[in-house]
Amino acid sequence: MAAKRVTFRLYPSKIKADKMPYLRRLHKDLYNACVEHRRTSYKKFGKSVSYYDQQNCLPEFKEYWEEYKELGSHGLQDTVKRVDLAFKRFFKLKSGYPKFKSSRHYKGWTYPCNSGWKACTNGQNGYLKITNLGKIKMRGQARDWGQTKTCTIIFKQGKWYASITVDCIPFRPQTDTGAIGLDFGVYNAIADSNGDVIEHPRFVKIAQSKINQIAKTSRRKKPPSRGVKASRRWRKANKTVAKIQSKVARQRQYLQHKVSTQIVSRNSLVATEKLNLKGMTRKSKGKNQRQKSGLNRSLLDVGIGNLKDLIKYKVTEAGGFYIEVPTTKVKPSQTCPNCGHQSKKTLAQRVHHCSQCGYQCDRDVAAAMVMLNDARGMERASTGADESTSTWCGSFKQVAQLKRQKLTPQRSRGE
Ligand SMILES: [Zn+2]
Structure with a gap:
């Protein structure tokens, strides 16, 4: 139940x-x-x-x-x-x-x-x-x-x-026996171990430019203050902004369900990394403030936390496994998926190129492959350990x- x-x-x-x-x-x-x-x-x-x-x-x-x-x-x-x-x-x-x-x-x-x-x-x-x-x-x-x-x-x-x-x-039909590793990132929204990449959706950017336009005009309109009603035009502008925002929310939800269903329908083993979302989206105080806030926005646009929850409950419903790989131990972004050689990359380095075996592929895809390799080992070690039933039912639980x-x-x- x-x-x-x-x-x-x-x-x-x-x-x-x-x-x-x-x-x-x-x-x-x-x-x-x-x-x-x-x-x-x-x-x-x-x-x-x-x-x-x-x-x-x-x-x-x-x-x-x-x-x-x-x-x-x-x-x-x-x-x-x-x-x-x-x-x-x-x-x-x-x-x-x-x-x-x-x-x-x-x-x-x-x-x-x-x-x-x-x-x-x-x-x-x-x-x-x-x-x-x-x-x-x-x-x-x-x-x-x-x-x-x-x-x-x-x-x-x-x-x-x-x-x-x-x-x-x-009820969810039993899925194929495929296995997949997922890497959530800033450059690409999602990269999987098969080499497929889902880019960041553009709807938030489009909506934001519309909202900025309305905000420009609504600054001239009268907001509510103590004892004074807001003007009708101000309320109208606010309503339009709220409408756009709720549309973005719907689009995001649709994307999350679409992506998660697609992933679950083909795979019974899903491996991702444990994300520290709070740490990742924390405001930057250093010199790269603008860059960091842009990064935060794109991370929050996809709604990674929610997307992961969706994948998790859908996989368990279909009788598959969902495994979170400890990033500090495995180091997906530094390891070669082919030979296991570890070397650090800078954030700007978009391609993984191994100095030991010469293996070459996209950086995020390589990380996803490393996670999948590690999860396969974990699955063999403990079968059925993560088979808890989903109890997700919203915030009023x-x-x-x-x-x-x-x-x-x-x-x-x-x-
Ligand atoms: Zn290698």
């Missing part, structure tokens, strides 16, 4: 489309109230509030604010949990202090279990039933369908989406996994 996330586009009728922002606003207000509760309680009384303290307040809260009754208790609990997660991230120094959110920046709400909603579909289009909202038409296709788990309603750029997690047995439990009353413990 694996958990998967499927996103459907929702087509609410006029009446429902008018009501849905209202529900989103209620959830947003609850979120802000919870942040405020924690803040004042700590500042004024020095007492920190836990998730369960807030969860146990919900029934009383609903008695007073009656409009929350129709939202369903589980949905409300999830919003409270979002606050809890935000504070947990803050305590672990992963992010700043949780902020109050505006309606504009509050994307939607979640049903963490099967109550309050029902998906009337077999994975191909259908309807979404929500309590107190009724039937909403939805369109989308799931690769694998099974038992539904959670549902998140999202509002993005004027469109509504339902993101549903499903417990399913993923945490919410679904956190166990829900009632706080035991203090009295019973003392007696």
Whole structure:
């Protein structure tokens, strides 16, 4: 069993489309109230509030604010949990202090279990039933369908989406017995051990030049400031930029799925290097700042981290092996794939030419071949060691996994 996330586009009728922002606003207000509760309680009384303290307040809260009754208790609990997660991230120094959110920046709400909603579909289009909202038409296709788990309603750029997690047995046909090594780089996006090279996509560059053009004109338009609304033209320009950016995101996602599927359909052994993406994309402070930031951008354009994740779960689904070679030990860029002789190359050296055996090929391709050679040895040594099932299901995994439990009353413990 694996958990998967499927996103459907929702087509609410006029009446429902008018009501849905209202529900989103209620959830947003609850979120802000919870942040405020924690803040004042700590500042004024020095007492920190836990998730369960807030969860146990919900029934009383609903008695007073009656409009929350129709939202369903589980949905409300999830919003409270979002606050809890935000504070947990803050305590672990992963992010700043949780902020109050505006309606504009509050994307939607979640049903963490099967109550309050029902998906009337077999994975191909259908309807979404929500309590107190009724039937909403939805369109989308799931690769694998099974038992539904959670549902998140999202509002993005004027469109509504339902993101549903499903417990399913993923089906992917057994692949060919090929083996491949992949090298992700700056010069070429991906180079594989068969000698094929995928260049960096151009869509980001094209989009960036369009965005720069709009930014030029929007500087003359009136942005929002304290107490003053943004001008209509400023909002329009901003919307256009957001549209372009989301198009780039879609193009990137398409490319990632296309490339990863292509690779997995032919190979059952995939070897790559362990990348330190954070270190690679860190801002440069030295003299090569511009060059480094260009490098960062091209690394992030392809979305290497995500692409690797996609390849990993697809390979394991198809019953193959995914191996990450430790770069510090193997040194793919310095080793000759033919004889194993090691000699350092500078970054400008694009061709591998061995001084020992005279072997010659593209630098990145050579690195990919070295990784494949090493992975073959590793596979022989430990068969089936990396055969873990994929559990990738998006960023809201945490919410679904956190166990829900009632706080035991203090009295019973003392007696
Ligand atoms: Zn050699």
